[in-house]
Every structure is written in structure tokens, then in C-alpha cells.
Amino acid sequence: MYIPSQSPKFEAQPTYRVHVKLITWKWKDFSANAYQLPDGSIAMSYRQMALKVCQNKNAAKEFVLKANLPQIPVRFKNSLSGTLVPxxxxxxxxxxxDFSNPKTIQAFLGWRAIKEYLAEVEQRPFCPWPNQPFLILKAVYNLNIxxxxxxxRVLAxxxxxxxxxxxxxxxxxxxxIxxxxxxxxxxxxxxxxxxxxxxxxxxxxxxxxxxSQYPTLISPRESQQLASSNTISLRDCLIIWEYFAERQSSCAIACLKALAAESFEHRIAKVATSREPKKVLQIPNPLRLTYNLENFYQSWQILQLIINHIPQNxxxxxxxxxxxGCNQNFARLAGIETPEQIVGKTDYDLPWRKEEANWFRQCDARIINNNAPEYGIVETQLQADGQRPLVNTTKIPLLDVEGNVTGLVGIY
Structure with missing residues (x-):
């Protein structure tokens, strides 16, 4: 799951108008209407930032212009252009x-919430582009530069x-370096x-x-071993090293000299030749159920397509x-664009109220500890569009092949 930088790259290109999405930004007990940019960062219009603290949007705009704060030109769903503030x-x-009018409690709660949110975001990886579908890890090469x-560490x-x-x-x-x-x-x-x-x-x-241990086969159990890493391309690595080499970093300069003598591709090929496993022509145990990798990938896509079109959440x-994970309907209620973006999040990261998140997690713990499903759990849920309906939820524990509880699945 990724949280991008809150300093959008669009500031460097003021003529580029990006499309945005209306959301409810929430941090702990504080929430406000806002817009989400394509890179996931949050911004507000003059009207949104002014109304939340009972001010006039012209006063908000005047403050931003006088303080020379960043602005982001955007395009809304109705094709109209506008300006947002990070x-x-x-x-x-x-x-x-807050300082000019101490009675405005919303101003105090708001700037404190934003500061806490941004402080936590700074500790998360910088990933300004959407997640990609998972790939197959063929090998890991540790190059001695x-x-x-x-x-x-290079992933193939x-x-x-x-x-x-x-x-x-x-x-x-x-x-x-x-x-x-x-x-x-x-x-x-x-x-x-x-x-x-x-x-x-x-x-x-x-x-x-x-x-799996076989280069063309994967077993059902091993197919559940999903992982993720924050990565860059070979070219991006060179760009970073060149940046530090220009600033007289001795390690960066040494790395570039080493690659000038022997490139990334040549080093990877040399390591791969010594490590690449031989092709397996038959399955040692004919009773073992295996899948061709390409067929497994297609099956996963079909399963995801079915889940996304089920009317339930x-x-x-x-x-x-x-x-x-989740399906597309649940992602919409949670205020995210794609199901992949929910990976790694908790209920506190979603639009639900704090007491709702606490209740959801209590139910989760009870189901996991008791290893027993629960049906017809009636609860409220504050959704991304501001509605707070009653939902009837069923939660079932997920088990591994040895019968141990690894998590749960919920549907409503």
C-alpha cells in the first residue's frame, strides 16, 4: 500500500492541469472535504479551506497569495479549471x-491534525505513482559494485x-552511496x-x-506468498548516483566508474549465468497440483474481475x-480509486469514525481469536461520500492449510 509525498510535483509545471477527485479527508477525529490528486496527495479549494473555519474564501485566497504559498492548477470532473492549495x-x-481568532476551535483542531498527518506521511516511502499488478519474482541478484x-539488490x-x-x-x-x-x-x-x-x-x-523452486511451476500454497518492495529502474538508479556525484560524493563517483567498466546488464547476466536453475521437464510427484505461471496469472485476473463485479462490498x-485486499465497491466506499491501494491500510486510515474503527477491530480480534464466523453484525459506517448507513456485515476467519487463522474476510 502507498502514501505519496504531500509536495506534489505539479508545482514545477504550473500550466499542467491535472484531474482531481472529491473526497473526505480524515485524520483521527477530524475530517474535512478536500480533493485528491492523481499522485494521492491531498489539496483543498479556497472555499473548502475557508468554510471549515467559518471564514470567507476571498480572505483565504488573499492569505495564500500574500504568503506566496504553492498553488496547483487542476481540472474538475465537469471540465472546469480551478486552483487548489496543498x-x-x-x-x-x-x-x-487560530492565532487571530482563538474562538475558532475548528482552526486549532485542523492545523494540528494536518501537522500530525504530514509528520506520519514523511516516514512512509515516497511512491507518487499508482501500484502495478503483481509480477512473478524470477530471481534476486545481489551485485557487488x-x-x-x-x-x-536487483529483482528480476x-x-x-x-x-x-x-x-x-x-x-x-x-x-x-x-x-x-x-x-x-x-x-x-x-x-x-x-x-x-x-x-x-x-x-x-x-x-x-x-x-516456487521450479522455474515454470508454482503450487497453490506457494502462490499465496505475495510480497512487495519499493523499487526504481536501472536508469533511475544511475540518475540518483549522478546527482550525488555532481556533489562530490566519493561513493557515487566510484559506483559510476565501476559501471562504466562493467554495466548493470553485464553484471546481472554474469550472476544469472551462474545461478539460473535448469529447466524441469516433468513434475517429480505427479500427485502434486501445479499450475503454469501464465495460466495462474490469467486465473487471478479473472477472479479479481468477478470479485469487482459482485454487488456486495x-x-x-x-x-x-x-x-x-478488497473489491471495487468497497474501494469506492473507502474513498480510494483501486482495490490495490488498500493493501497495508488499517481502519484508521479510511473515512470511518474513530469509534467505528475501534469497533471494527474489536470484532476482527474476536473472530480471529475464537476462530468462529459471525453473521449479521449490524454497525454504522461513515463512508467517503459523507453518508453513514447501517450495514449488516458477515465476517469469516481465513485459515491456512494447517488450520491456523491467518486473517478474515468480510462481506456486506
Whole structure:
């Protein structure tokens, strides 16, 4: 699951108008109407940021212009153009209102909520682009670029068409040149703009499935071993190293010199030749149920298509009440665009009220601890469109092949 930076890249391109979506932004007990940008970041119109603290939108606009705060040109669903203000700037305005009018309790609660939210976002990986469908992990190559330095971790991923794609884990790319893993989160917008101008495409949350010991076969049990990593392309890795080499980083310079002598592709091919397993022509145990990888990928797509078109709302979680997936109907009620974006979120990250989230998690714990389904759980749910209907929920524990509870599935 990804949370992007709250400093949208669109500030560097003021003439580019992006499409936005109306949502209810919520942090703990505070909520407000807002817009979500394509990269997932939150922004508000002058009217939204003013009405929430009982002010006039012209006063909000005047404050933003005088303070020279960032603005984002956007295009709404009705094709009309407009301007939004990033969440960090909204916090500055609400803090100003709070100090000038101490009776405005909403201003105090609002800027405090935004500050807490942004502080937590800074600790999460910088992933400004949507998640991709999971791929098949063929191999992991640890490349020794510099002696006595961390190894560079490269993932070899198989595309549905059989082609391979190589992705580098961002933490290993930064660790090799002695840069903290949170550097991309905390660097200035000017730095990000420079990287993008050089062709940097960004960090991507790559979801993949762990392949079995046989290169062309995968068993049903092993097919459940899903994983994810924040990765960058080979070219993006070079762009980051070139950026630090220009700033006289000795490790970055050494890495570029090493790759000038022997490229990424040559190093990967050399390691792959020594590690690539031989093709298995037959299954050692004919009673063992196996699937061809391409057929499994197609079956997964068909299953996801069926789940997305069921009229009910479906979700599933792990033992800690962390979401592992949902269908499209549930994603819409939760205020997210695609089911993939819910992976890794909890009920506190969704539009539900705090007491509702607490109740949902209590029910989850009871079902998981008792290993018993519960039917007809009547509860309220504050949804992304502002409605709060009564829902009748059924929750069933999920079991592994040994009968242990691994999570639960819910439907209403």
C-alpha cells in the first residue's frame, strides 16, 4: 500500500492541469472535504479551506497569495479549471486563523491534525505513482559494485508476456552511496524537480509473487506468498548516483566508474549465468497440483474481475486487521480509486469514525481469536461520500492449510 509525498510535483509545471477527485479527508477525529490528486496527495479549494473555519474564501485566497504559498492548477470532473492549495499550506492558513481568532476551535483542531498527518506521511516511502499488478519474482541478484560496501539488490521480475524486467530496491541503491533511506521523502521540491527533469520516473511499489523452486511451476500454497518492495529502474538508479556525484560524493563517483567498466546488464547476466536453475521437464510427484505461471496469472485476473463485479462490498485482512485486499465497491466506499491501494491500510486510515474503527477491530480480534464466523453484525459506517448507513456485515476467519487463522474476510 502507498502514501505519496504531500509536495506534489505539479508545482514545477504550473500550466499542467491535472484531474482531481472529491473526497473526505480524515485524520483521527477530524475530517474535512478536500480533493485528491492523481499522485494521492491531498489539496483543498479556497472555499473548502475557508468554510471549515467559518471564514470567507476571498480572505483565504488573499492569505495564500500574500504568503506566496504553492498553488496547483487542476481540472474538475465537469471540465472546469480551478486552483487548489496543498494540505501543508492549508495548515498554515488555519494556524493563522487560530492565532487571530482563538474562538475558532475548528482552526486549532485542523492545523494540528494536518501537522500530525504530514509528520506520519514523511516516514512512509515516497511512491507518487499508482501500484502495478503483481509480477512473478524470477530471481534476486545481489551485485557487488564496490568492495567492502553494501550489495546492490536487483529483482528480476517476469512480465505476463514472458519478458523480464529488472528493478533495484531503493534502500540498497541509497545505502551503497551512504545516503539515508528516507532521503527522497525529505529532499526539497527543487531537488525532486531536477531529478524528474533528468528523466527520473520515481519510486514504485512493486508487488510480486514468490516463485516456487521450479522455474515454470508454482503450487497453490506457494502462490499465496505475495510480497512487495519499493523499487526504481536501472536508469533511475544511475540518475540518483549522478546527482550525488555532481556533489562530490566519493561513493557515487566510484559506483559510476565501476559501471562504466562493467554495466548493470553485464553484471546481472554474469550472476544469472551462474545461478539460473535448469529447466524441469516433468513434475517429480505427479500427485502434486501445479499450475503454469501464465495460466495462474490469467486465473487471478479473472477472479479479481468477478470479485469487482459482485454487488456486495468485500474485503479481507490479516491477523492484525491490516487490509490485504478488497473489491471495487468497497474501494469506492473507502474513498480510494483501486482495490490495490488498500493493501497495508488499517481502519484508521479510511473515512470511518474513530469509534467505528475501534469497533471494527474489536470484532476482527474476536473472530480471529475464537476462530468462529459471525453473521449479521449490524454497525454504522461513515463512508467517503459523507453518508453513514447501517450495514449488516458477515465476517469469516481465513485459515491456512494447517488450520491456523491467518486473517478474515468480510462481506456486506
Amino acid at each position: 494540505l501543508a499550506s492549508v495548515a498554515d492558513y488555519w494556524k493563522h486563523v 564496490l568492495t567492502d560496501k553494501p550489495l546492490l 521480475l517476469a512480465q505476463p508476456d514472458g519478458q523480464r524486467e529488472y528493478r533495484i530496491e531503493i534502500t540498497s541503491a541509497l545505502a551503497l 551512504g545516503v539515508p533511506p528516507q532521503w527522497l521523502n525529505k529532499c526539497r521540491s527543487k531537488t525532486r524537480t531536477k531529478l524528474h527533469n533528468q528523466g527520473f520516473t520515481g519510486v514504485q511499489l512493486t508487488q510480486y509473487i514468490l516463485e 468485500i474485503f479481507w485482512k490479516d491477523r492484525n486487521s491490516v487490509y490485504l
